[in-house]
Amino acid sequence: xxxxxxxxxxxxxxxxxxxxxxxxxxxxxxxxxxxxxxxxxxxxxxxxxxxxxxxxxxxxxxxxxxxxxxxxxxxxxxxxxxxxxxxxxxxxxxxxxxxxxxxxxxxxxxxxxxxxxxxxxxxxxxxxxxxxxxxxxxxxxxxxxxxxxxxxxxxxxxxxx
Numbered sequence: 001x002x003x004x005x006x007x008x009x010x011x012x013x014x015x016x017x018x019x020x021x022x023x024x025x026x027x028x029x030x031x032x033x034x035x036x037x038x039x040x041x042x043x044x045x046x047x048x049x050x051x052x053x054x055x056x057x058x059x060x061x062x063x064x065x066x067x068x069x070x071x072x073x074x075x076x077x078x079x080x081x082x083x084x085x086x087x088x089x090x091x092x093x094x095x096x097x098x099x100x101x102x103x104x105x106x107x108x109x110x111x112x113x114x115x116x117x118x119x120x121x122x123x124x125x126x127x128x129x130x131x132x133x134x135x136x137x138x139x140x141x142x143x144x145x146x147x148x149x150x151x152x153x154x155x156x157x158x159x160x161x
Contacts, residue, residue: 087114
């Protein structure tokens, strides 16, 4: 009788997906600062970014303050903490103020290919980008006219669930 109950419980778990993985996964770029740029920059700019993966969609929110001017570019790069100019794999739509929020969603269709310093993200492949996030091999970068190579940067890392 107990054996039948265990089998029924296992079958129910399998039918529901059988995973203990949460339905969403969170990542963040905290401490987006000029000193994290490669090479380091000097700026009063700061920021942070959060990424919430829900199925096949990633919601991003990048908050930034005290930049030298409005962003000229903001995106996710593939690259280790010591990588200079890793390839852009996801571009963001920009606001036009030196303080603000960049927010939106992307899917696999928005991911471009990029490879540098042993980090590879494949075009249209969300799993390869998430693998880079999990390994700390991707970063959020915000560029300005005064800092064309990037003014603030932060590695993307998993957050506690």
